[in-house]
Amino acid sequence: MAGKPIEGEKRAFMTGNEVVAWAAVAADVDIMYGYPITPQNEIMHYWTRMAPKYGREFLQTEDEISAGFTTIGGVLAGRRSFTATAGPGNTLMQEAMSMAEMMRIPIVQVVTQRGGPSTATVIYSQQEVTMTCFGGNGEGARIVYSTSTHQELFDYTIKAFNIAWKYRFPTFVLGDGYQSKMRESLTIYDPESRGIKMVPTEPYMGNEGLPGTDRDPHHLRNTYNTEDELYGVVTDIMKNWEKVAPEVAEYQEYDVEGADVLIVAHGVVTRAVQGALKQLKEEGKNVGHFRPITLRPIAEDQLRKRAEKAKVVLVVESSYGQLKKLITDAIYGLSTPIKTFLKPGEGITAEEVVEEVNKLL
């Protein structure tokens, strides 16, 4: 077998989909299960070109339902496994993700958001926030990272595998069509060269020893017969989730000290907001930006602290209020008004953000 995919560090200029494939190879992922849908296809294209060189596997399934469930199978066999999808494919994959939530299966799913509802566009949106964060039936728990640069796509794809296996919650990297298709500079690296140790995987099925003689068999199920039994299982999951959430929640802040207007945005829209901040600062405006990196769990305490002091919160997103719902929930009870700039399925520029902020000042 060939050596490491990346020795040390390397500067690269590549598309987001290529970045994800490189990150997965670098993160020692064993197997990808996938089904074509735009705009994530090149993740599979690059993976299938690299995988054989490093002894990794790939299966192109018959649909996203199957891709989700075969990925679960890969994890059950104890392999670092992942899948990627978008739009209607994300919808289909939620069935498997729901099972992963119930059974605490460390599955990783990369989502490159496209327009919706339904087929919509294959280009870009931030309209898969609600589904990616809350797509399962019941109230399962899952971790969702929203990336804004190619560097983050690389960093958080690697991190997703470690967080998933450490905490045993299904973990998502939420990108978008812009990130998928645009090229950008970044540093790719061997995780070990930065002291990142990949969390070891272990099988849920097919372990050593004769079951029933040397050890108990592993009997995994997600069906429960009584209300009390289900109550116990779900309460246990949620208790564990609440304990873990503060350790997992990530965010970034820009110029938030003393900000009158607190702009909240995630993903690539963060970049437009940062551009706007620069201009607004030059104009002497008191504007800050809070960016949740994890959309689930959201860094609630930190966000409340900033929102409480602001005169107004402005939520900016390429969807019709999906982020706003998360923010409203997180800061419930504060008297700070929430304003929005919503562009479902359309990109947002720094100039537009400046204009929106100026309307509020």
Added chain:
Amino acid sequence: MSVAPQMPKCWRLETKVHKFCPGCGHGLVLKALGEAIDELDIQGKTVFGCDIGCSLLAWDFFNIDSVQTHHGRTTPVITGVKRANPELIGIAYMGDGGGYAIGSQHLVNAASRNEKITVVLVNNTNYGMTGGQMAPTTLPGQKTETSPYGRDVDSTGNPTQGPEMVAAITPESAYVARGTVSNVRQLKKFLKRALENQISGNGFSFVEALSGCPTNWRTNAAETWKFIEEAMPQYFKIGELKVPGDKKEG
């Protein structure tokens, strides 16, 4: 003098008596499967997946690592396991609804790809656990909760011929058979051959087992058996449909 019942070694005694309805065929299919596993001595490396529906009651049936998944999704879960660890012997266990209706795309594609797994499908001509609705395998004229006047093939189609379909779309290295709980000895032979086909790395292995559902059929013991032995084989022919490099039986 009482004689203890003969149970396969790989059965998990703690979960017996099993939870299937009295007269259900699942117990017989699982007994035949258990004996086949014992005889092949593969308990330690077998993984067992079951569906939603009556088959899910088998989730803790064996002293074998098992996973219960969603309706129709057992085939991809076991495919995923086997692809990730080809050393294991993967069994996907499901009913006719899981295999021929909601999960048919998975069955068709796993068969087409010649996945090295063994699928065991129990055909009882109706949806048992949800209360006896029409299944793809319901016989013409058969009454169910959603075909209360008898299945009308003009509007609902003919019973799915599963093994025939799988045999048609698999390569020569696949194994395909249909057995019945009314001939457990033969059924066990089919299951054993299906597992051997996987062990030798040949390809996809598929066994349909005709079985009874006296609860939803509303039949007594004698009538249940009559339906299994007389009505079902008229549509679903018993025997081996595909045996790599060997002589078919039946």
